[in-house]
Amino acid sequence: MKKNIIYLTIAIGVGLVAGYFIFDGSAKDPMINKDSAEMSDGHDHSGETSNQMWTCSMHPQIMQPEPGDCPICGMDLIPAESGSEGLSPNEIKMTKNAMALANIQTNVVGNAVGETGNATSLSGKIVENEEASAVQASYFDGRIERLNVNYEGQEVRKGQLLATIYSPNLVAAQQELITTASLKESQPELYKSVRNKMKLWKLSESQINSIEESGKVRENFPIYATVSGTVSEKMAEEGDYVKQGQPILKLNNLNTVWAEFDAYENQISQFEKGQEIKMTTNAYPNKEFDATISFIDPVLNTQTRIVTVRATIQNKNNLLKPGMFVTGKFEGIEPSGEEQLLVPASAVLWTGERSLVYVKTNPEEPVFEMREVTIGSRNGETYTITDGLEHGDEIVTNGTFTVDAAAQLQGKKSMMNQTGGKTTTGHEGHTGMEQANTEASGNSIDHTKMNERIDVSTKFQQQLKQVFDGYIDLKNALVNDIVDNAQQAAERIEKSLSKVDMKLLEDEKAHKHWMTIQKELKSSSNAISLSSDIKTQRDHFKHLSAHMISSVQLFGVNQKAYSQFCPMANSNKGAYWLSLEKEIQNPYYGQSMLTCGEVRDTFE
Incomplete structure (x- = not known):
């Protein structure tokens, strides 16, 4: 018992001594105090991590206090970078994850010697060669008893019977011929005048002799083709009464056709008569056509600042049809020898009035700012920049549209918003979740329209509405993955466009916008009407949508419509479209991803 007490006393003493050295030493050891303080500080400030916000890489307007799925596209949310301290009002900072997912690439602008002639491209259209056109007219008054040409596009050969006509005047002239034939010995002058009158009506010597010899009056007379060609227009129908000289048919010889290109004022010096052109068209994507410039319009269109450049093409196989769109590549002009700032065409956003690029303002961080530039000529896939950039600037060359969309969402200057800032009216379609997240992040969604509405006549709006209706039919066909319906809708758009009367636009600015x-x-x-591949149709649909949205913004169509956006379309660069319904039905993915997207704007 005594031994146990002794052992216990010794153990207590040893414990007290050890405790003294441990705790007293820690109080004197600064390193131990520091570690303890850090642990204590970490514990006391653990609440700071609860302020971490989570966002979607494709929808940066989404901000949530905890991880999860994006309410728009369902992607996993990622940690949002903290703040934008040190940024100017017009700068935007993107997350590195968003940069990677959107494949945003930048390049440094450098000077280069431009070879303007080797890559200058112009858009144009095939038209009929007016020098090879002819009109077949009636040479005497009468009624068309039979018309042997049934439809436009029919081939006609020289000497072919086109029509037979009953002419009372010609019947009377035949009777005169038969009567004066018996008097040609006594009154030769009278006889000759009757024959000459019939020759003026394009009757041949053999026809006149036949009438004279038979002594019989013919009631119906034939009209023969004086040239070979294709019927481009029927100007009269069977049973019509026609006057002397009145056109019956219009013929075109399509062995040669014209291609008419629009050249801007700053490009005129690059072209000259006799210059060779390489030409391509969507109808024959793997074939090049040779053409020669035959005419350069001596008068500049003061409204569009455009000059017509015309080229003549041999078309013996009848491959090129009037109305086809073509692209001409002009070669042969020597390098300019001047230092130029060249940028990829993918870097430039064009609004119709402004050309924009995004400049990386911080070389160490993904910080960008929109900058307005002045472009010169387009040489292949590059633009010449004449103002707005300097040698050494780093610009976005891939994913420019995505950066612009992020700028819009943060209320910064962008393609669709020249001044930046918030907008609170006229933009519907955001869910309560999106609005709450926007308020939590301190950002406001900006959907300011690219251009102010231009007042136009109701008649012009009605004509534009026909184009818009065809566009909606096309959108619905792509939503339902129906290629044939998409082609037919695109054809309806083309027909409706041809009926829009630009003379209804009295405002010069409106006229210029609509031309473009x-x-x-x-x-x-x-391009959509000619393609039977739905992927190709959708590629062209994004361009069609961009300009359809512009037309609705500028002119209106007296129809409520929603501007909708899919961030996954266009290889994750994003693409817009118009819809009559607020509910998302994605034309870029159709039934495979029907509800991907969001409403970005509402046009009343």
């Missing part, structure tokens, strides 16, 4: 938009709408709709 109409050209792009025609090009895209034509």
Whole structure:
């Protein structure tokens, strides 16, 4: 018992001594105090991590206080970078994850010697060669008893019977001929005048002799083709009464056709008569056509600042049809020898009035700022920059549209918003979740329209509405993955565009805008109508949509419509479209991903 007490006393003493050295030493050891303080500080400030916000890499307006799925596209949320301290009001900072997912690439702008002639491209259209056109007219008054040409596009050979006509005047002239034939010995002058009158009506010597010899009056007379060609227009129908000289048919010889290109004022010096052109068209993507410039319009269109450059093409196989859109590549002009700032065409956003690029303002961070630039000529896939950039600037060359979309969402200057800032009216379609997340992040969604509405006549809006209706039919066909319906809708758009009367636009600015938009709408709709591949149709649909949105913004169509956006389309660069329904039905993915997207704007 005594031994146990002794052992216990010794153990207590040893414990007290050890405790003294441990705790007293820790109080004197600064390293131990520091570690303890850090542990204590980490514990006391653990609440700071609860302020971490989570966002979607494709929808940066989404901000949530905890991880999860994006309410728009369902992707996993990622940690949002903290703040934008040190940024100017017009700068935008993107997350590195968003940069990687959107494949945003930048390049440093450098000077280069431009070879303007080796890559200058212009858009144009095939038209009939007016020098090879002819009109077949009636040479005497009468009624068309029979018309042997049944439809436009029919081939006609020289000497072919076109029509037979009953002419009372010609019947009377035949009777005169028969009567004066018996008097030709006594009154030769009278006889000759009757024959000459019939020759003026294009009756041949053999026909006149036949009438004279038979002594019989013919009631119906034939009209023969004086040239070979293709019927481009029927100007009269069977049973019509026609006057002397009135056109019956219009014929075109399509062995040669014209290609008419629009050249801007700053490009005129690059072209000259006799210059060779390499030409391509969507109808024959793997074939090049040779053409020669035959005419350069001596008068500049003061409204569009455009000059027509015309080229003549041999078309013996009848491959090129009037109305086809073509692209001409002009070669042969020597290098300019001047230092130029060249940038990829993918770096430039064009609004119709402004050309924009995004400059990386911080070389160490993904910080960008929109900058307005002045472009010169387009040489292949590059633009010449004449103002707005300097040697050494780093610009976005891939994913420019994604950066612009992020700038819009943060209320910064962008393609669709020239001034930056918030907008609170006229933009519907955001769910309560999106609005709550926006308020939590301190950002406001900006959907300011790219251009102010231009007042136009109701008649012009009605004509534009026909184009818009065809566009909606096309969108619905792509939503339902129906290629044939998409082609037919694109053809309807082309027809409706041809009926839009630009003379209804009295405002010079409106006229200029519509000239540009109409050209792009025609090009895209034509490409869709000619394609039987739905992927190709959707590629052209994004361009068609961009310009359709512009036309609705500028002119209106007296129809409520929603501008909708899919961030996954266009190889994750994003793409817009118009819809009559607020519910998302994605034309870029159709039934495979029907509800991917969001409403970005509402047009009343």
